[in-house]
Amino acid sequence: MDIVSIRDFSREQIEHVLKLADKMVPVAKGEERSVLLEGHVLGSLFYEPSTRTRLSFECAMTRLGGRTLGFDEPKGSSVAKGETLADTIRMVDSYCDVIVLRHPQEGAARLAAHFANKPVINAGDGAGQHPTQTILDLFTIRKEKKNLEGINVVVLGDLKYGRTVHSLAEALAMFGAQLTFVAPPSLQIPKEHLKQIETMGHKPKISSSLEDSIKEADVLYVTRIQKERFPDPAEYQKVAGTFRIDLNALKDVKRDMIIMHPLPRVGEIAPEVDATEHARYFEQAFNGVPVRMALLGLVLGASK
Amino acid sequence: MKEFKVTPIRNGTVIDHISVGMALKVLKIIGVKDDVNSTVSVLIHVPSKKAGWKDIVKIEDRELDPKDLDRIALISPNATINIIRDYNVAEKFIVEVPNVIKGIMQCSNPGCITNKDEPVEPEFVVESKKPITLRCVYCDRVTTDVAENIR
Ligand SMILES: Nc1ncnc2c1ncn2[C@@H]1O[C@H](COP(=O)(O)OP(=O)(O)O)[C@@H](O)[C@H]1O
Ligand SMILES: [Zn+2]
Numbered sequence: 179m180d181i182v183s184i185r186d187f188s189r190e191q192i193e194h195v196l197k198l199a200d201k202m203v204p205v206a207k208g209e210e211r212s213v214l215l216e217g218h219v220l221g222s223l224f225y226e227p228s229t230r231t232r233l234s235f236e237c238a239m240t241r242l243g244g245r246t247l248g249f250d251e252p253k254g255s256s257v258a259k260g261e262t263l264a265d266t267i268r269m270v271d272s273y274c275d276v277i278v279l280r281h282p283q284e285g286a287a288r289l290a291a292h293f294a295n296k297p298v299i300n301a302g303d304g305a306g307q308h309p310t311q312t313i314l315d316l317f318t319i320r321k322e323k324k325n326l327e328g329i330n331v332v333v334l335g336d337l338k339y340g341r342t343v344h345s346l347a348e349a350l351a352m353f354g355a356q357l358t359f360v361a362p363p364s365l366q367i368p369k370e371h372l373k374q375i376e377t378m379g380h381k382p383k384i385s386s387s388l389e390d391s392i393k394e395a396d397v398l399y400v401t402r403i404q405k406e407r408f409p410d411p412a413e414y415q416k417v418a419g420t421f422r423i424d425l426n427a428l429k430d431v432k433r434d435m436i437i438m439h440p441l442p443r444v445g446e447i448a449p450e451v452d453a454t455e456h457a458r459y460f461e462q463a464f465n466g467v468p469v470r471m472a473l474l475g476l477v478l479g480a481s482k
Numbered sequence: 483m484k485e486f487k488v489t490p491i492r493n494g495t496v497i498d499h500i501s502v503g504m505a506l507k508v509l510k511i512i513g514v515k516d517d518v519n520s521t522v523s524v525l526i527h528v529p530s531k532k533a534g535w536k537d538i539v540k541i542e543d544r545e546l547d548p549k550d551l552d553r554i555a556l557i558s559p560n561a562t563i564n565i566i567r568d569y570n571v572a573e574k575f576i577v578e579v580p581n582v583i584k585g586i587m588q589c590s591n592p593g594c595i596t597n598k599d600e601p602v603e604p605e606f607v608v609e610s611k612k613p614i615t616l617r618c619v620y621c622d623r624v625t626t627d628v629a630e631n632i633r
Contacts, residue, residue, distance in 0.1 A: 183622070262600050262601060263600055264601050281595075283598060284594050284595065284620070284623070285595040285596060285619075285620025285621035285622075286620075288619065288620045288621075289595045289596075304621075305593065306621055
């Protein structure tokens with residue numbers, strides 16, 4: 179079993195992973211010990227830098243009694259000498275029991291799954307998919323909101339290029355959430371995605387004003403707006419300023435509204451927000467561990 | 483006696499009912515270039531008995547293989563293939579868009595792994611045959627302009 183795209187999962191399968199992840203929480207926190215994956219080896223191939231994803235996979239594997247090998251940048255490895263991904267995968271396949279891959283090219287994980295006999299988990303392929311992030315986001319929302327049916331999720335930031343946003347939006351739609359996309363017009367969600375989401379559930383709302391949307395939000399999902407997307411730095415400053423979340427922006431929000439962010443943040447959320455009852459981004463980052471534990475257990479056949 | 487716009491061929495392949503204007507692309511996708519060693523006739527804008535206009539390609543001494551037929555269906559869904567043996571139509575079939583396209587066209591996404599030096603053939607799932615919509619099995623990119631992406 180490979181985990182390449184969130185679209186490979188049915189709603190029931192996602193529910194099952196969320197349930198398993200819930201059971202993993204005490205182990206993820208170090209309160210309980212587990213030898214579930216003792217003797218198993220994870221091959222961790224990061225062709226692009228990543229902190230959270232890589233460390234949380236390593237943490238998940240270690241907490242379950244397994245071990246990790248691999249690289250966190252291709253420099254110095256045979257990859258730098260021009261080895262194809264297919265060859266690297268075939269080699270690593272014989273050194274480990276499960277492969278976790280982060281790669282700059284879209285479709286890289288599907289290709290790896292094609293050449294590997296061992297399960298492959300996609301840890302992000304270019305502007306493509308990042309299914310474990312999607313599941314941990316769902317896990318975080320579910321933990322707070324119990325039922326996703328009809329809850330208002332406001333998704334804010336770069337909705338055009340943002341890697342995590344498209345698959346999360348599709349998954350949330352599948353669970354019946356009401357989505358509102360807030361972005362500057364140049365970074366709004368692409369039409370194809372919008373259409374896809376409409377066929378799955380409620381018709382999403384589109385807005386360019388955070389002020390209008392934030393009051394109704396049960397969840398505010400903030401993503402980074404990258405400077406590189408703007409030819410004019412002044413334009414970037416303006417947009418970044420409009421969508422910045424600080425205490426003032428939170429004046430009229432629902433009391434139990436939660437704020438999420440895949441991190442790292444660069445100014446989208448002011449540090450003063452961290453101490454509010456709304457902030458959930460650090461919990462979200464922690465949730466990567468139990469969710470990845472659940473997925474590792476499943477693909478390795480140790481959990482049912 | 484049949485009436486022919488070009489001299490009858492003894493053996494070869496006639497691709498008939500090509501969508502008008504597509505004949506040159508058909509030549510391109512079945513790999514007929516200036517290095518051919520038999521006669522190829524191209525008829526562009528021929529009145530069709532069925533409807534409107536069509537293109538026709540006649541290739542002497544070559545029977546097309548099925549892999550080439552798939553390619554034709556992608557840009558000309560109503561084309562018929564006539565295998566000519568000894569001046570007669572010996573076999574006749576209508577090209578059909580397959581459900582999966584492998585190794586014929588490349589992905590339109592420059593960031594797709596199949597556009598790098600990897601040992602895989604690009605592969606597409608046909609999401610819709612009319613109009614033709616293909617989704618890359620690797621990167622999920624959807625393409626509708628087939629002619630543009632044929633290798
Ligand atoms: N010996 C031949 N040489 C060249 N073209 C031929 C020959 N026999 C048939 N064709 C062409 O092949 C196509 C199919 O022929 P046929 O089956 O007779 O006609 P249709 O499909 O219109 O009923 C037509 O375009 C016809 O002109
Ligand atoms: Zn592709």
